[in-house]
Amino acid sequence: MKRYSILIISISCIVIYLIFNSSKGNLAIEKIDICSGLSFDLITSSPINEYNVGASTYAFPQKDKVSSVILDSIAKNIPDTRSIRSTISSKEFLLGLQKVFIFSEDVSASGINPIIDIMFSNQQMNDSTWVVVCKGKAVDMLKLKVEDAVTSSDHIDGIIESSIEQNFMSGDYKVVDVFVRVGSEGRDLVLPYLEILNNKITITGMVAFKKDKLLAKMPMEEARYMNFLRNNKVKGTLTLQKDSQHLVSTYGKVKRKVRCEKINGKYKFNIDLEFSGTVVSNTMYKDFMTNPETIAKYTHELEEETKKRCNEFINKMQNGYKTDCLELGRDAAAAFGRNLETDWDNIVCSADINVNVKVMVNNLGRGQFLFEKNKDN
Secondary structure, three states, X not given: OHHHHHHHHHHHHHHHHHHHXXXXXXXXXXXXXXXXXXXXXXXXXXXXXXXXXXXXXEEEEEOOEEXXXXXXXXXXXXXXXXXXXXXXXXXXXXXOOOOEEEEEHHXXXXXXXXXXXXXXXXXXXXXXXXXXXXXXXHHHHHHOOOOOOOOHHHHHHHHHHHHOOOOOXXXXXXXXXXXXXXXXXXXXXXXXXXXXXXXXXXXXXXXXXXXXEEEEEEEHHHHHHHHHHHOOOEEEEEEEEEEOOEEEEEEEEEEEEEEEEEEOOEEEEEEEEEEEEXXXXXXXXXXXXXXXXXXXXXXXXXXXXXXXXXXXXXXXXXXXXXXXXXXXXXXXXXXXXXXXXXXXXXXXXOOEEEEEEEEEEEEOOOOOOOOOOOOOO
């Protein structure tokens, strides 16, 4: 109910703005296609590739009721899809309130520069719109009916917003972040990867780009450590697990600092990671609440385990993906000077990267269910 109230208030504000600031202010809300999200697919079966752009819009069939309509338009380029859309809708199209842009894998692999260009030129563009990549056709995800929102775009908006509290994900998945990362020296774009599982939209991992083209897909287990290495002041859970019955999980925040050196022409990066948080589950140590030495043992073991997993990702990044997923090139360029001709992906993938992990337990929670009782009691 709260979502509906927020939605109605937002739409009302836009309508009021149109009334007082537009020469077409006499348009009724029923005559406006208010966009909630856009999908971008690539059709490669024709001699010339075509774009299928889907637009999810709010509909108002009756008073106090909001539904959605999908407008599909296919053309040889993005601008022409606007013209096609106008031939199937009798309403004026309003961009600016959209929540998400969904890119299919095909569009992402072929290059998203044409989409970025038209986004950048559009004065109505909402730069805080989320950008995601999905498995299969993006329009299918846009059309999916969800229980807790009017459109799937609203649902995805909530998913991405809440995901920032877990898996060390950042909030840098917006249109403005795409502008900055695709065209900037020493930076690379990563975006959430979504799938439809059991008829539910789910974040299953992350994707990495090389310039404007999709390079690699990562499952969330792997992406968690990429995020841990890449982002500063992000939140998530680290778990030390021996088996299914014995584990310790700590939820907290990681702070990241990067130091760059250049020795005899070769770059060396030191990534210092400080993770601090609260133990949320402990079924491994029975004297955790009473023995500081046990806590010290746990933090050391978690440091070593996390460092091992981070090094595994770095090895895969340097030898498999061969791109700078961690944006270390930005730090090197800031330290030693910028040069647009420098291939930072190649430099970072051939550099020495050293990871230092420090774990601090700030809080043990309100208590421990499994604990070692005092033998005197």
